[in-house]
Amino acid sequence: MNRYYFDHNATTPVSPEVFEAMAPLLREDFGNASSIHYYGQRAKQHLETARRQMAELIHAQAQEIVFLSGGTEADNLALFGVVRNSPRPARHVITTAIEHPAVLGACAQLEREGVEVTRVPVGPEGIVDPGDIRRALRPSTVLISVMHANNELGTVQPIAEIAGIAHEAGAVSHSDGVQALGKIPVDVEALGVDLYSITGHKVYAPKGEGALFVRKGTAIGSIQFGGHHERDRRPGTENVPGAVAFGAAAAWLIENGQAEAARLQGLRDRMEAAILGRVPGASVNGGGAPRTPNTSSICFDGIRGEALVIALDLRGFAVSSGAACSSGAVEPSHVLTAIGLSADRARGTIRFSLGRLNTAEQVDALVEALVEAVGQLRRIAPAERAHA
Amino acid sequence: MPDNMVAVAMSGGVDSSAVAGLLHREGVPVIGLTMQLWNQRRLPDLASDRATGRCCSLEDVYDARRVAEQLGIPYYVVNFEERFEREVVRPFIDEYLAGRTPVPCTLCNNFVKFDQFLEMAASLGAERIATGHYARLRFDEGAARYLLYRAVDETRDQTYFLWGLTQAQLARTLFPLGEYRKSRVREMAAEMGLAVAAKGDSQEICFVPNGDYAAFIDAYFREQGADRERTRGDIVSTDGRTLAQHDGVHHFTVGQRRGLNVAVGEPLYVIATDPVSGRVTVGRNEDLLRASATVREVNWIAFESLTVPLRAEVKIRNKHTAAPATIVPGAEAGHVEVRFDEPQRAVTPGQAAVFYQGDLVLGGGWMD
Numbered sequence: 001m002n003r004y005y006f007d008h009n010a011t012t013p014v015s016p017e018v019f020e021a022m023a024p025l026l027r028e029d030f031g032n033a034s035s036i037h038y039y040g041q042r043a044k045q046h047l048e049t050a051r052r053q054m055a056e057l058i059h060a061q062a063q064e065i066v067f068l069s070g071g072t073e074a075d076n077l078a079l080f081g082v083v084r085n086s087p088r089p090a091r092h093v094i095t096t097a098i099e100h101p102a103v104l105g106a107c108a109q110l111e112r113e114g115v116e117v118t119r120v121p122v123g124p125e126g127i128v129d130p131g132d133i134r135r136a137l138r139p140s141t142v143l144i145s146v147m148h149a150n151n152e153l154g155t156v157q158p159i160a161e162i163a164g165i166a167h168e169a170g171a172v173s174h175s176d177g178v179q180a181l182g183k184i185p186v187d188v189e190a191l192g193v194d195l196y197s198i199t200g201h202k203v204y205a206p207k208g209e210g211a212l213f214v215r216k217g218t219a220i221g222s223i224q225f226g227g228h229h230e231r232d233r234r235p236g237t238e239n240v241p242g243a244v245a246f247g248a249a250a251a252w253l254i255e256n257g258q259a260e261a262a263r264l265q266g267l268r269d270r271m272e273a274a275i276l277g278r279v280p281g282a283s284v285n286g287g288g289a290p291r292t293p294n295t296s297s298i299c300f301d302g303i304r305g306e307a308l309v310i311a312l313d314l315r316g317f318a319v320s321s322g323a324a325c326s327s328g329a330v331e332p333s334h335v336l337t338a339i340g341l342s343a344d345r346a347r348g349t350i351r352f353s354l355g356r357l358n359t360a361e362q363v364d365a366l367v368e369a370l371v372e373a374v375g376q377l378r379r380i381a382p383a384e385r386a387h388a
Numbered sequence: 389m390p391d392n393m394v395a396v397a398m399s400g401g402v403d404s405s406a407v408a409g410l411l412h413r414e415g416v417p418v419i420g421l422t423m424q425l426w427n428q429r430r431l432p433d434l435a436s437d438r439a440t441g442r443c444c445s446l447e448d449v450y451d452a453r454r455v456a457e458q459l460g461i462p463y464y465v466v467n468f469e470e471r472f473e474r475e476v477v478r479p480f481i482d483e484y485l486a487g488r489t490p491v492p493c494t495l496c497n498n499f500v501k502f503d504q505f506l507e508m509a510a511s512l513g514a515e516r517i518a519t520g521h522y523a524r525l526r527f528d529e530g531a532a533r534y535l536l537y538r539a540v541d542e543t544r545d546q547t548y549f550l551w552g553l554t555q556a557q558l559a560r561t562l563f564p565l566g567e568y569r570k571s572r573v574r575e576m577a578a579e580m581g582l583a584v585a586a587k588g589d590s591q592e593i594c595f596v597p598n599g600d601y602a603a604f605i606d607a608y609f610r611e612q613g614a615d616r617e618r619t620r621g622d623i624v625s626t627d628g629r630t631l632a633q634h635d636g637v638h639h640f641t642v643g644q645r646r647g648l649n650v651a652v653g654e655p656l657y658v659i660a661t662d663p664v665s666g667r668v669t670v671g672r673n674e675d676l677l678r679a680s681a682t683v684r685e686v687n688w689i690a691f692e693s694l695t696v697p698l699r700a701e702v703k704i705r706n707k708h709t710a711a712p713a714t715i716v717p718g719a720e721a722g723h724v725e726v727r728f729d730e731p732q733r734a735v736t737p738g739q740a741a742v743f744y745q746g747d748l749v750l751g752g753g754w755m756d
Contacts, residue, residue, distance in 0.1 A: 194588075254680060305467060306467060306511065307508055307511050308510055309464075310464045310466070311511065311512050311513070313462070313464075314389055314419070314462060314512060314513065315389070376513065377511045380507060380510040380511040
């Protein structure tokens with residue numbers, strides 16, 4: 001059976017150029033970047049080259065890039081690093097209802113530590129209204145954290161405007177850019193954010209490497225303690241192979257990102273048009289909003305998304321229902337609920353996320369399999385609606 | 389996809405693992421599905437390192453996944469928690485609160501395994517399902533019906549929990565273990581190199597840790613924010629004397645002897661529970677004997693309906709030895725009266741009466 005991967009928002013394979021760039025770091029240039037000798041210096045040089053590549057991609061200064069283990073750590077460092085470091089007695093954080101669990105889970109922990117958190121709702125297209133952010137401000141607001149692109153819907157939030165609101169209020173502005181990097185242009189200067197989370201494995205680097213952009217002058221403390229790595233912000237021996245891979249991925253994106261995004265948008269639009277045209281009762285979530293070019297969240301009336309994911313997998317097509325982090329859960333996706341979908345419609349939603357592996361032929365084959373699988377599910381389980 | 393595909397309900401135990409292995413060995417295209425039925429993160433009050441045999445634990449899913457990997461078959465976890473809570477857990481609690489003793493495995497079979505699971509399997513292209521139940525199933529050409537028989541291994545027979553299945557459900561079901569003894573199933577699992585060949589047996593009520601159903605009900609109440617004081621009441625003797633107080637009728641089942649905390653010379657047993665007055669009546673062993681039982685919601689497997697009295701052997705709980713009786717059609721549809729040849733001990737409301745003729749399962753129903 002041929003297998004096709006349509007779940008690039010969950011993770012991506014390591015691309016050949018990233019693999020090539022990383023391989024020497026696992027073999028000859030294996031040194032500890034803190035060591036004084038030749039091996040250490042070679043590792044350090046590679047690490048700093050990667051930092052410059054990363055900085056160039058997102059229009060930052062190299063010293064503003066803190067390498068760490070991934071998106072979850074970046075979000076945790078941003079939230080806990082800012083809030084715990086704040087000297088104010090009362091602290092308040094604003095975020096949204098559609099953030100990744102890395103942010104929502106950190107916020108829940110902050111609440112247990114006595115911090116107040118406001119989760120601003122989003123509109124039916126999955127976009128937060130900056131006016132709602134402004135209305136949520138309090139004198140004690142220390143941090144505003146809003147994701148750049150949503151992982152399930154692909155909807156792109158008005159980050160520049162929100163960062164402006166944060167700064168007017170004297171708060172720090174953070175954005176989780178894990179699902180934006182590599183899909184839409186990321187320019188931290190234009191966005192104006194103080195903190196920006198990214199991860200390697202969504203952009204064809206391996207799992208286990210991410211970064212937090214920390215604008216110069218941002219008041220942020222460390223959340224783990226040890227040596228003086230990453231300017232004291234993230235103690236722990238640097239994952240130099242991971243950083244080099246992430247740097248190589250950034251270099252590829254600087255050259256090819258725009259063209260690839262346009263290609264993916266073409267494929268995504270072709271796929272959506274075919275699905276909407278051929279599958280009755282299909283609708284795109286967040287379709288009216290600015291979206292990342294590769295992501296499509298589609299609700300199929302009267303279908304259990306869980307069953308459709310399995311039915312497609314048995315035909316060789318990898319897609320997801322909701323996000324990978326929440327699959328297997330009985331609760332419908334908090335993102336889909338936040339845009340006003342009923343529990344049934346949320347459970348009937350499938351996320352397709354395209355990437356470098358996909359071609360037009362694959363998209364056409366996916367649509368064929370989908371038409372067949374949805375037809376089979378609807379023939380067998382029409383009663384499910386009555387039960388639920 | 390192959391059109392003769394079978395979906396195996398894999399719990400991670402040795403029985404369902406052996407089913408997947410046996411079908412796979414015969415060349416049947418198999419997919420493995422594990423039903424996620426209960427969220428073990430709920431009811432943290434019950435959390436205990438010593439809790440055993442809890443359903444849907446991470447370990448069970450790990451084991452099932454490992455077996456599927458060994459066999460090289462597709463494997464998925466499907467989430468039926470919502471249906472399980474609605475059709476099994478809540479009725480289980482409601483029955484205890486109503487002074488009856490429920491059989492959750494039968495509800496799970498009727499409304500989850502042989503309903504939602506069957507439907508899920510069909511929607512994935514598997515026309516039939518297979519489970520690790522110990523029971524035998526044959527199609528009888530003459531009667532044009534699927535007939536259910538006790539398992540060859542009488543110590544493992546699970547037909548007491550399967551009486552509610554319809555012909556439509558049975559037509560799409562395989563019970564490959566019914567012909568084997570449990571020891572042979574373990575041997576075969578070991579021969580196939582399955583990682584779970586020596587794994588221990590699961591307990592009867594999978595979602596209740598350590599079999600302490602009363603603690604489960606109390607914890608569920610607390611989770612729902614309900615008042616549990618309301619079920620407290622008196623323990624009284626058959627002649628109306630109050631002997632002691634208790635913490636709720638759901639702690640008691642008819643025939644129970646232990647845990648009464650009543651100091652009297654002779655052994656006392658629960659004769660009846662009344663949720664309205666909160667009264668638990670206790671008496672002597674002889675007071676438990678009943679000559680008949682009323683059975684409702686009867687499902688017949690061996691034939692369409694009963695019009696004349698029928699001789700059969702009747703089991704009134706899983707561990708009961710089927711007792712000779714006459715089954716008399718009731719005035720109301722779906723009701724029968726069971727008249728035992730010899731009075732039977734502890735005819736317990738909420739339990740099932742299952743009707744047999746030898747190994748053949750005629751049908752069954754719920755006792756009032």
